[in-house]
Amino acid sequence: MIITVASLKGGQAKTTTAVHIAAQMQTHAKTLLVDGDPNRSALNWHKRRGFPFEVCDERQAVKFSRDFTHIIFDTQARPGKEDLEVLAGGCDQLIIPLTPDALSLDTLFVFTDSLKQLGATQFKILLTIVPPRPARDGEDVRQTLTAAGLPVFRATVRRYKAFQKAALSGVLVKDVADEYAAAAWADYEAVADEIMSKTKGEAKK
Ligand SMILES: Nc1ncnc2c1ncn2[C@@H]1O[C@H](COP(=O)(O)OP(=O)(O)OP(=O)(O)O)[C@@H](O)[C@H]1O
Numbered sequence: 126m127i128i129t130v131a132s133l134k135g136g137q138a139k140t141t142t143a144v145h146i147a148a149q150m151q152t153h154a155k156t157l158l159v160d161g162d163p164n165r166s167a168l169n170w171h172k173r174r175g176f177p178f179e180v181c182d183e184r185q186a187v188k189f190s191r192d193f194t195h196i197i198f199d200t201q202a203r204p205g206k207e208d209l210e211v212l213a214g215g216c217d218q219l220i221i222p223l224t225p226d227a228l229s230l231d232t233l234f235v236f237t238d239s240l241k242q243l244g245a246t247q248f249k250i251l252l253t254i255v256p257p258r259p260a261r262d263g264e265d266v267r268q269t270l271t272a273a274g275l276p277v278f279r280a281t282v283r284r285y286k287a288f289q290k291a292a293l294s295g296v297l298v299k300d301v302a303d304e305y306a307a308a309a310w311a312d313y314e315a316v317a318d319e320i321m322s323k324t325k326g327e328a329k330k
């Protein structure tokens with residue numbers, strides 16, 4: 126399975142999502158994370174301590190990819206028109222992480238409109254960095270997206286400091302010394318379960 130993580134706006138948790146989806150997929154089959162962001166955030170995160178899956182530069186992707194069952198692409202924010210066409214056509218699932226705030230939502234609609242114009246149908250929005258209750262930001266944005274007919278993951282990734290600690294210390298969130306580390310990891314586990322149940326459903330068809 127080839128999964129791309131992309132967004133028009135920066136700081137939507139693309140890299141955090143790509144890293145943790147890759148970690149979850151690796152528990153099922155050999156997984157490669159391809160860092161397509163010139164900032165090399167995923168590679169730098171990996172270099173600090175080493176993830177339990179392979180990470181490579183996008184320029185090495187062709188050489189690496191034949192040995193892996195799953196490939197996850199992390200991308201840079203603000204993809205150009207050409208990038209967008211590649212994004213839209215080159216994967217089985219395009220995950221669009223979205224933080225629940227008005228500015229991010231406006232940019233998301235621009236992005237999904239462009240994707241629709243390119244005929245892309247395999248995208249799905251993932252709500253990330255969702256503030257804890259009693260804040261209703263996550264639910265409110267989900268309602269707006271659903272009303273607009275856009276596909277959204279049932280699973281949501283909540284806002285936990287553990288994710289920042291993970292990136293700082295070069296580990297996965299489950300390996301951070303933080304009381305919410307397991308809860309944070311479980312959020313991405315639910316996302317991966319949703320992705321995998323989609324593929325099982327397709328295999329049955
Ligand atoms: N669920 C979360 N809870 C709290 N903080 C988070 C969460 N997910 C990501 N972050 C933090 O938010 C910031 C942005 O995340 P990340 O780097 O993954 O976003 P990005 O979309 O890849 O950014 P860029 O557009 O710069 O590539 C980072 O500091 C990260 O640690």
Ligand SMILES: [Mg+2]
Pocket residue numbers: 139140141162166200
């Ligand atoms: Mg990034």
